[in-house]
Amino acid sequence: MPKFYLTTAIDYSNGDPHLGHALEKVGADCIARYRRLRGDEVHFLMGMDEHAQAVIQAAEQNGFTPQAWVDRMAERFAGFWHRLECSNDDWIRTTEPRHREAVSELLRRIQGRSPDDLYVDDYEGLYCVGCEEFKQPAQIANGRCIEHPTLELVPTRERNHFFRLSRYRDAVLERIRSGQLLVEPAIRRNEVVRVLEDGLQDISVSRHRSSWGIPFPGDSEQTVYVWFDALINYLSATGFPAEGYRRLWPADLHVVGKGITRFHCIIWPAMLLAAGEALPREVWAHGYVQWEGTKMSKTAGTAVTLGDAIERHGPDALRYFLLREVGFESDGNFSWERFDERYTADLADGLGNLASRALAMLAKFRGGLIPTSAEPGGLDEAGTESVRDYTRAMDALDLRGAAEAAWRLVGTANLYIQQTAPWKLAKEGREAELDAALAALGRALHRLAVLATPFMPGKSRNLWHSLGLTGVPDAKAWASLERPPVGGLTTLRPEPLFPKPASV
Numbered sequence: 001m002p003k004f005y006l007t008t009a010i011d012y013s014n015g016d017p018h019l020g021h022a023l024e025k026v027g028a029d030c031i032a033r034y035r036r037l038r039g040d041e042v043h044f045l046m047g048m049d050e051h052a053q054a055v056i057q058a059a060e061q062n063g064f065t066p067q068a069w070v071d072r073m074a075e076r077f078a079g080f081w082h083r084l085e086c087s088n089d090d091w092i093r094t095t096e097p098r099h100r101e102a103v104s105e106l107l108r109r110i111q112g113r114s115p116d117d118l119y120v121d122d123y124e125g126l127y128c129v130g131c132e133e134f135k136q137p138a139q140i141a142n143g144r145c146i147e148h149p150t151l152e153l154v155p156t157r158e159r160n161h162f163f164r165l166s167r168y169r170d171a172v173l174e175r176i177r178s179g180q181l182l183v184e185p186a187i188r189r190n191e192v193v194r195v196l197e198d199g200l201q202d203i204s205v206s207r208h209r210s211s212w213g214i215p216f217p218g219d220s221e222q223t224v225y226v227w228f229d230a231l232i233n234y235l236s237a238t239g240f241p242a243e244g245y246r247r248l249w250p251a252d253l254h255v256v257g258k259g260i261t262r263f264h265c266i267i268w269p270a271m272l273l274a275a276g277e278a279l280p281r282e283v284w285a286h287g288y289v290q291w292e293g294t295k296m297s298k299t300a301g302t303a304v305t306l307g308d309a310i311e312r313h314g315p316d317a318l319r320y321f322l323l324r325e326v327g328f329e330s331d332g333n334f335s336w337e338r339f340d341e342r343y344t345a346d347l348a349d350g351l352g353n354l355a356s357r358a359l360a361m362l363a364k365f366r367g368g369l370i371p372t373s374a375e376p377g378g379l380d381e382a383g384t385e386s387v388r389d390y391t392r393a394m395d396a397l398d399l400r401g402a403a404e405a406a407w408r409l410v411g412t413a414n415l416y417i418q419q420t421a422p423w424k425l426a427k428e429g430r431e432a433e434l435d436a437a438l439a440a441l442g443r444a445l446h447r448l449a450v451l452a453t454p455f456m457p458g459k460s461r462n463l464w465h466s467l468g469l470t471g472v473p474d475a476k477a478w479a480s481l482e483r484p485p486v487g488g489l490t491t492l493r494p495e496p497l498f499p500k501p502a503s504v
C-alpha cells in the first residue's frame, strides 16, 4: 500500500476556530478519506501552534497560565474538528516534548551541516503580532499588515539568530520550477516564484528573552522564533529524529492557506535543505472564506461563528457547502441564503429525495429486497461517467469538481425515476422492467454512498446502512464501483437523510 502523509496548517491558540479554519480541515479530511478509499495507507496530521507571543497576552487577559490556556484551546479546537468528523490520525501540539526535541535536533543538524547558515545579528523591523512575523515593505499597506489591517505593527530592534535563507533561493526555485516541489494551484506557484525571483533576505529565527517558546540550542537568552518552531511540526509528528521517521517523511501534501505560502514554499524547504532532509512533494494553498466578496468581520456583523454554521443544517451539510460552493482553490463566499439554497436543492431535494424515493419503492414493490437479475442500463453508464470524472477531479485536488461529478449522478437518477415511473411498471405488471429499474437505482445509491463519503462521512454511512450494508464505504467498496454488488441486499427505510427545516 502506498503511504500518503498529509497535513494541515497548525492553528494559533488565541481564539476560537472560524469558517476559514474549518474549510482547510474539512478539505484536507476530504482528501484523506478519498486516499483511504483508493487504498492508500493514509497518515493525516492536524494540530496546534502554541508558542505564539499572542498566547501570552490571551492567557493573561483571561487569567490563565500560557500552558493552561493552550491546553484549553487545544480541547476547544479538537472538539470542533470532532464534530466535523475530521479523521486525523494524529494531533500534534507544539508544546509537546516530541516536538520540542525535534525542533532542537533540526536546528542542531543545520548548525552541524552548514555552520554559517545560522549567525547572530541585530535586527530592526516592523513586527505583526497577528502573523508573528516581521513584515517586508511589500506586505504593508497604509502602515499596516495586509493580512491584519486592524493591528498596529510593532517596531522591534533586537539581537537575534539569523537563518541564511538567501543562500537557498536558487535551490528552492529550481525545485519548484521542476515540479519536484509542487505548489498548487498555479496562481500560488506563480506568486511564490515571483517572490523567489525578487531575491530573498535572511530571516531572524529567534526572539530575545521570550518566556514562552523553545530555547534556542546553545543560547539560553534566546527562544526559537515561533514560525521556525511551528513548521517543524510536520517533521516531529513522523517521530524525527528517531529511527523510522522516513516511513512517513517526506510529506506527500501540506494543505495550507494562501496567506502562508511564503513559509511553506520558501522558508520550510530551505530549512529542510539546510538540514539535509527531503522536501515535501506538494503544497496546496486554499483561499479564504468571505462574506459577499469581503473579509468576514465581527465589527461589520458579517462574522459567522463555526458553531452556528454547524448547527444550521448539521456538520455534513456544512462540509459539503464549504467544499462545493465556497471552494478549495480560491476565495469563495459564504452566505446563509446560499447555504440554505444549496441545502434544499442538492441535499434535501437532491440526494435525500433520491434515497427516500428509491428506498420507498424498494420497500413497497419488493419488500426491501434489491433485485439481482437486472443487466446494467442507462443509469449505470451515468454512474460510470460520474465515477470517472470524480476520480479525475479528486486526483487533481479539484474537490468542487468531484462533488459536481457525484451530484450529476444524483440529478440523473432523480430524472430516471421520473422517466421509468416504476409505480406504473408495477401497476402494469411489467415485473422484469421493474426489477431492472429498482436494481439500477440500488446501484446508483451504492455509488453515491461511496462517492459522497469524503464530503459527508456521516450521511454516507447512513445511506450505506440503509442499503443493508455494514461498516462504512472503504477501499473494497471503491473497487466495486464498476458493478456495485447490491443484488439481494435487504434495504431499510430510515429517517430522511436531509430533513427540510421549517425555516427553509
Ligand SMILES: [Zn+2]
Residues within 6 Å of the ligand: 128, 129, 130, 131, 132, 145, 146, 147, 148
Ligand atoms: Zn499580519
